[in-house]
Amino acid sequence: MYLEFVVPDMACSSCVKSITRAIQSFDGSAEVQANTDTKQVTVSTSRARIEIEQTIVAAGYTVVTPLPQ
Template sequence: MEFNVPDMSCGGCASAVSRAITNLDSAAKVEIDVAAKTVKVGSALTQVQIASAIEAAGFHPTATTS
């Protein structure tokens, strides 16, 4: 699944997003592109659960279609 996170602007933001996701699912595979403001996640969790974790970290994700 992939999310656009427009308010993610630096490495610290990327770390916070990654940490929020891996705290929820330690086996999740997270790929972040700060320049493109995208987060790709491989996880058994639902898109809603991952989006909620990103929101809890203080960001505003929107799901993208790939």
């Protein structure tokens, strides 16, 4: 399943690396796509949304729930 997160304080490619590494150390099969312009992080994972969100927060970032499209 694909999960979408908005991470407003993800500013540069080093933030992307930190977030990607944190998620992949939690779920080794996760695929992470992140865009520092839109602040969107898309995660392909079988884990629960709250677990991925907590992983991003534990890495030191803020997660905002995206508005329904």
